[in-house]
Amino acid sequence: MALVKYNNNSISAVTSAPLIPLGALTHIKTLTASSSATLSFVHGSSDVVLDSTYPIYKFEFINIHPSASDGRFLFNLSIDGGSNYNVTKTTTFFRAYNNEGFDNTALSYETSDDLAQSTSFQRLSDTTGNDNDQSCVGSLNLFSPSSTTFVKHFLSTTNTYQDSDYSVNNYVAGYGNTTSAVNGIQFKFDSGNIDSGKIKLYGIKDS
Secondary structure, three states, X not given: OOOOOOOHHHHHOOOOOOOOOOOOEEEEEEEEEEEEOOEEEEOOOOOOOOOOOOOEEEEEEEEEEEOOOOXXXXXXXXXXXXXXXXXXXEEEEEEEEEEOOOOOOEEEEOHHHOOEEEOOOEEOOOOEOOOOOOOEEEEEEEEOOOOOOOOEEEEEEEEEEEOOOEXXXXXXXXXXXXXXXXXXXXXXXXXXXXXXXXXXXXXXXXX
């Protein structure tokens, strides 16, 4: 079987080539915390897109480090451009954990961390330590926030390094019980500031 050898002239003669897929995720905005009380994404502000452009929006939490020990990472939604974060939500919360000594493990539903028709901020994590090597990571998917027909479903998974040397994996899901368009989302800890870390916002395209 003969080998085909290409040279510069043969390559330069190519007039078209298949497009390389860019992937489903489109980066929209990255917010970096620096002793920040909150991190907020508001549609139309600072190049943030949170409308019908994408059917799904994905937020990624990268080494979210609290200023105060035992802080729980929270979020809430806005329908008025960030003036208020108080959308009514119904949610579920369960977690799995294991410690470094491998002598205390469990998988449990957490009734104290879910909401039932509440406007309060929803917990996304268990308590996170504020030692230099401790943080919270994870993601949240928000579905069709601009819909004026359906409620606003979300799914989130986080993992925290708890101050008592536990790995705690948290699973949260629910819906914002509103048919108004959601155009803002805010993240914070329930005590202290977000000392450092990044939140990245992506849009997920239709297939």
